[in-house]
Amino acid sequence: MGHGEFVYEGLGVEAVNNCAFNTFVSDSSDAFYSDISFHCMDIFGCVGLRSKKFCIFNKEYSKEDYADLRAKIIDHMKKTGEWGQFFPVSVSPFHYNETAANYRYPLEKERAFENGYKWKDPDPKEYATQTYEIPDDVKEI
Template identity: 30%
Template sequence: MNLKDSWDVSGSGDSAELLYETFAVTGHAARCFFSAGGNNCRETWYSDWAINSSYVFGCVSLKNKQYCILNKQYTKEEYEKLVPAIKKHMDKMPYEDKKGRVYKFGEFFPPELSAYAYNEAFAFPWYPKTKEEVLAEGWRWREPQKRQYQITIPSKDLPDHIRDVKNSITEEIIGCAHAAGQIGSPICNEQCTTAFRITPTELDFYRRMNIALPRLCPNCRSAERLKWRNNFTLWHRNCMCNQRGHFHADKSCPNEFETTFRPEKPEIIYCSDCYKAEYL
């Protein structure tokens, strides 16, 4: 990734430069601000998915365009006259959310305007918050949808081994193990669907890989996988290598570094030099 001279960006890279508060802006992008999505775009402001476009303000899904405001085409002269006026207006009449936070020109879109509630957005699995914390920030929280599935088999009654599973399983409606009345708490914050089905293609995959049937719905499975990753926190650690034959001879490695592994975790942490010497 050759991202240069950028700040507060996520999922952006390739040969992009001079990005500020952007998400998923890639390719040879430059001077993109407060925007999400886009490829090979330049001079984009408050826009979403500008492809091979430049000098656009407040636009969505433009391709091979220039000098557009709110998806409307303007001449170069009109654009250069209107954009400064819009920026001035945003400073003079800023957006104020329900908590009294003011958003003038130079800030990304307020979370209050998001089409998604916090617990169904990308942010939730990476920065989990309780319902109370989310509501205290003035953001939305989506309550679990009430579903009336006619469950034909609870997950606890599924065969333990894939060899014992019959083809008729694809006709069953399986209750998620997180749902009320099964293992664990009846309250699930993972947007549990309460039930799921096994498709013939899935069943074929499980048989070929010799994998047992899942007990959780797809949403709960995804949440369980994410729990295995480290949090977005860096800890200052010392290399734990004391192996002889490395560059530090018969002494402990003096290297220090930042890592997402907490000090109280049991894993042995090596610096990159010791790791390469030991395993590569």
């Protein structure tokens, strides 16, 4: 694992500097709300980038345009209460009862819904009766 500093709310991040609210970002600096990006600088809301600079939602900007648009987005996020929060559970592709969290912090289905989590009911299993008679000897096949 690489050295990181000034990291806040990161999951699977390494060798990063001044980064927050990221998942699986490495060898990057000044990355915010990004995912699966490597060797980047000054990215915001990006996914799957390599060796990019001044990107917002995977679109590259000039340094000045990046700074202006990033400031506008952060202002909006502050007004809506989103700034400073990690990715919301509403964007998770997983159902709460299928995650490791459910083992450590078990929730009932109703409580999970109250907290905004998805829930997956078990698939119904309909077993048919056996219609084939298995022979007792391989010679009978």
